[in-house]
Amino acid sequence: MENIPVMGKKGERMSLRVPLVVAGSSVGACLLLFLFRGIYVYWDSPPLINFLSSWIPFVLSILLAFVPSGKEMKHRWVKYTWRSAVVLIGFTWSLILWHQQILANVSNIAANKVLLTDAITQSNIHSDQQFGKVQENVGTVQKQVTGLGQSIDTTTKTISSDLEKTQAELDASIGKVGKPDPPIPAKLTFTLWDLTATVDNPVLSKTVDPDKDGAFPVEFALINGSESTADTIDIWVEVCDLCSFVKEPVGFEHPAGGDDHIRHRMIGSLNPGVTFEKITILVKSSAPNPFQIAFRYSCKTCGGKMSPTQFAVITQGPSLIPKQP
Numbered sequence: 001m002e003n004i005p006v007m008g009k010k011g012e013r014m015s016l017r018v019p020l021v022v023a024g025s026s027v028g029a030c031l032l033l034f035l036f037r038g039i040y041v042y043w044d045s046p047p048l049i050n051f052l053s054s055w056i057p058f059v060l061s062i063l064l065a066f067v068p069s070g071k072e073m074k075h076r077w078v079k080y081t082w083r084s085a086v087v088l089i090g091f092t093w094s095l096i097l098w099h100q101q102i103l104a105n106v107s108n109i110a111a112n113k114v115l116l117t118d119a120i121t122q123s124n125i126h127s128d129q130q131f132g133k134v135q136e137n138v139g140t141v142q143k144q145v146t147g148l149g150q151s152i153d154t155t156t157k158t159i160s161s162d163l164e165k166t167q168a169e170l171d172a173s174i175g176k177v178g179k180p181d182p183p184i185p186a187k188l189t190f191t192l193w194d195l196t197a198t199v200d201n202p203v204l205s206k207t208v209d210p211d212k213d214g215a216f217p218v219e220f221a222l223i224n225g226s227e228s229t230a231d232t233i234d235i236w237v238e239v240c241d242l243c244s245f246v247k248e249p250v251g252f253e254h255p256a257g258g259d260d261h262i263r264h265r266m267i268g269s270l271n272p273g274v275t276f277e278k279i280t281i282l283v284k285s286s287a288p289n290p291f292q293i294a295f296r297y298s299c300k301t302c303g304g305k306m307s308p309t310q311f312a313v314i315t316q317g318p319s320l321i322p323k324q325p
Contacts, residue, residue: 046107049100056093185303186230188270189223190295190310193278199225204310209317215246215282218293218314222267222276232300233267242287249281283314290315 039052191202202223208216224230237252239245239261248254252263263281270276285291295310 044103046100046103049096049103052096056089056096059089183301184226184228186224186228186270186272186299186301187226188230188233188297188299188302188307189225190297190312191221191223192312193219193221197221197223199223202310205313205315207315207317211282213246215284216314216316217280218283218312219278219280220293220295220312221278222270222297224270224272224274224276227272228301229272230270230299230301231268233270233297233302234299235265235267235295235297236262237265237281238262238294238296239281239283240285240287240291240293243283243285243291243293246282246284249279251279252281285314285316 189199189202191197192204192206194203194206197203208218210216222233222235237249238259241261243261245261245263249263249265252265254260255262255264258264265279267276283291283293290313293312293314295312297307298305
């Protein structure tokens with residue numbers, strides 16, 4: 001009987017390097033074939049090309065991250081395999097970038113073609129609509145010509161009626177000759193005292209620090225921003241329900257039987273564009289910060305009715321009284 005050759009010495013383990021290399025190469029070849037097949041089938045698919053162009057640098061970075069050492073480079077198959085892989089991946093990346101540009105150009109041409117087709121379609125639709133309107137106008141003109149004879153009698157009657165109306169208006173206008181136009185009502189505006197305040201931009205919000213007694217000195221003024229003189233002016237100042245007047249403001253009065261939160265003052269007249277003198281009232285407040293003050297007026301030349309209420313918001317500043325240690 002022939003002697004069977006011994007694969008190795010007794011007690012020695014077989015090397016798994018060769019089987020692992022064969023298995024890895026087989027799997028890699030299958031993956032490459034699958035990849036090349038997918039690229040062939042979906043070569044004109046922009047999502048696939050964009051995906052490959054984005055991820056190939058990652059694959060290349062992994063390959064460069066594991067550069068064989070000098071000892072490994074001494075093996076010719078390692079050196080040439082690694083270099084061939086780098087060149088192949090770089091060439092593949094360039095090819096995919098070139099094809100990506102081609103797909104982008106094709107996509108732009110298709111988009112421009114769609115836009116041009118849509119513009120031509122819209123132009124044709126617009127032209128058809130305009131032509132239809134012209135036909136409608138022609139039909140309308142024909143109807144107008146047909147009814148022209150009927151409208152002549154109606155026009156004659158209308159002219160006679162307009163002449164009678166014009167005569168009546170002329171008589172009324174002659175009766176108004178010599179009578180002056182009614183005056184324009186005066187219009188006043190309240191504002192918290194500020195040199196920058198105008199009738200168009202009144203100051204209606206301000207921070208006021210209390211005095212040593214805890215009272216808030218509120219300063220305000222009245223502006224005549226109209227073109228008419230305000231005559232016999234009544235003004236009312238009203239503080240909030242949780243507020244009170246520390247003392248009677250100069251020039252003001254407390255109407256008998258009136259609300260304790262309201263004070264009244266009368267001003268003779270105020271010419272157009274004039275701001276009345278600064279008025280100061282002292283107010284104590286137990287209301288939550290801030291509190292409000294309301295202003296109203298009425299005058300002989302203001303249109304015969306009470307003005308709308310203007311509100312000013314007073315923010316309570318810090319007390320000036322030093323705290324006791």
